[in-house]
Amino acid sequence: MDESRRERKKRQTRRLIAETAIRLFGERGYEQTTVAEIAAAADVATKTFFNHFPSKEDVLFTGTRERNAVLLAVIAGRRPGESLPDLLTRMYEKLLADYRAEGVEAEDPELMKTYTRLVMTVPALRAKALYMSFELQKEIAETLVKVYPDELDPVGAAAVVGSVIGAVQGAALASMDLGEPEERFWASMRRGFDLALRSLRTP
Amino acid sequence: MDESRRERKKRQTRRLIAETAIRLFGERGYEQTTVAEIAAAADVATKTFFNHFPSKEDVLFTGTRERNAVLLAVIAGRRPGESLPDLLTRMYEKLLADYRAEGVEAEDPELMKTYTRLVMTVPALRAKALYMSFELQKEIAETLVKVYPDELDPVGAAAVVGSVIGAVQGAALASMDLGEPEERFWASMRRGFDLALRSLRTP
DNA sequence: TGCATTCTTGCACTTTGTGTAGTTTCATGA
């Protein structure tokens, strides 16, 4: 057995709390929902919530570290002779693929949509998401320096990564605000990505 | 009299609270300092703190709205025939000029340094700063669309702005982390800006 | 079964932030 009963149960409560939280946030709004209410709805003690998640916000950002690790692995796994734009493109494709896959394998796709809406609209969650995105940027930049030691210095790498992620984020949010349908949304993100990459392809 | 005594006193207490806060944050750390302690040190009631600032974080982001308004005014005041890169460059120069001026005219330059260090290092403050930066990006993008109606659409504008600000932020933070001296720091920021702008100059 | 580990729970406590009502201070007009 490669997962003990104890570990399984812990993971189950954790998941139960997270899903209950998203559901309640979706129904009543983030600020209007208290941790005590979430815990009650999931039938656990309030303290149990904080045993699993360091803060109320964190219940919405559970898998982030693992997802980031995947992206960093793409960078670290630069193929021999692979150019910087090509590597970044491969990372971007990986990001998209993972996001779509997650939407498919999710038990309740409705929760995914609620989740996205929450992170886009609630200020506290937006701030947290931006913070984590920025931390990821720093890690990506550091890895890039390791992988392109002759071509990139820390400042240059940080500028490149900031430019690319900034453009993608900006385009994505603008598309969201316009209420573009899903296909247009992906196209808009791609536009942002391509725009930022132009400055790398024409040195 | 173009400022009543009442307004003057209000501004004074507000300023006193803000400076006391930065000083205490610098001495004991942000999380280790309670609002009650700040209020006591400034000799006002705890509630008075929250009358002036909606949250503990906000005491460090007082002038932001005014500064943002200045940048937006630069965009809105596009000169006839001025190209997008030129306008963005003018906005960037304005940003630098204001930042340096503020450092000079500040009563206590030591507080400025403490302030910068706090915003760069404390997660809660970084997140807030990033959030506000992102809100500013959206406003800049909207203004750009108004000013370049034939050349920019909402998504394209957001991508451009995100790319530029992302690159500058990334370069600035990397420079900070490297502990570069002040002159190198400005040069690094400029590198980020120029990098992002290359994609606009070569269509 | 017995024992150690780990997860959960309950409880007391601090801190941030809100609502409200009362007090002081200031501006203004008779």
Next chain:
DNA sequence: TCATGAAACTACACAAAGTGCAAGAATGCA
């Protein structure tokens, strides 16, 4: 100069987030 209203400050009660600790319940293992 004094009365009056508005604005700022204060005091107090309260809700919610989050922490620390000790006790209880479930699990793993011998």
